[in-house]
Amino acid sequence: xxxxxxxxxxxxxxxxxxxxxxxxxxxxxxxxxxxxxxxxxxxxxxxxxxxxxxxxxxxxxxxxxxxxxxxxxxxxxxxxxxxxxxxxxxxxxxxxxxxxxxxxxxxxxxxxxxxxxxxxxxxxxxxxxxxxxxxxxxxxxxxxxxxxxxxxxxxxxxx
Numbered sequence: 001x002x003x004x005x006x007x008x009x010x011x012x013x014x015x016x017x018x019x020x021x022x023x024x025x026x027x028x029x030x031x032x033x034x035x036x037x038x039x040x041x042x043x044x045x046x047x048x049x050x051x052x053x054x055x056x057x058x059x060x061x062x063x064x065x066x067x068x069x070x071x072x073x074x075x076x077x078x079x080x081x082x083x084x085x086x087x088x089x090x091x092x093x094x095x096x097x098x099x100x101x102x103x104x105x106x107x108x109x110x111x112x113x114x115x116x117x118x119x120x121x122x123x124x125x126x127x128x129x130x131x132x133x134x135x136x137x138x139x140x141x142x143x144x145x146x147x148x149x150x151x152x153x154x155x156x157x158x159x
Contacts, residue, residue: 003027069131071119076110082126083108097121 001010004024014025017034024034072078083093090108094101099118106112107122114122119130 001025003030005030005033069133071113071130072132075114075130076108078128078130079104079122079126080108082128086126093125097125 001014002008003010003014003026005019005026006029008027010025010027015028015031015036017024017026017031017036019034026033083090088096090104091101094104099121103112103118107114107118114130122128123130
């Protein structure tokens with residue numbers, strides 16, 4: 001057993017002292033730092049076994065489920081038209097969905113794209129759909145790049 005103050009190996013029985021309200025097991029050299037406890041006998045530090053708690057497994061959420069949906073290109077116009085159709089001002093819509101009106105104004109001006117949480121709030125409040133499903137069939141090779149690339153020209157010969 002080691003002294004809880006200096007860390008050396010205690011030969012014989014440890015002494016139990018109270019240092020600033022904390023009970024410590026210390027060696028004879030460090031016993032003068034605290035007040036001794038009379039009638040204390042060292043005991044083993046065995047911990048009684050505790051019944052294991054049942055593990056509840058939550059169903060795994062697929063993070064790739066939403067990846068095949070992209071926000072529509074004219075999202076700002078759709079949001080503005082839906083808000084005006086409901087007769088709401090930007091400030092009223094902000095109060096309804098608990099977001100700042102300046103954020104909604106920036107989204108309507110296409111200065112920023114709404115994050116998923118904001119997009120869901122807008123869809124629910126205005127009764128619109130801001131995403132469209134895309135698939136890998138819709139994407140053509142090199143559609144994101146402008147112009148011809150080396151990969152479009154080269155034919156790979158195998159030996």
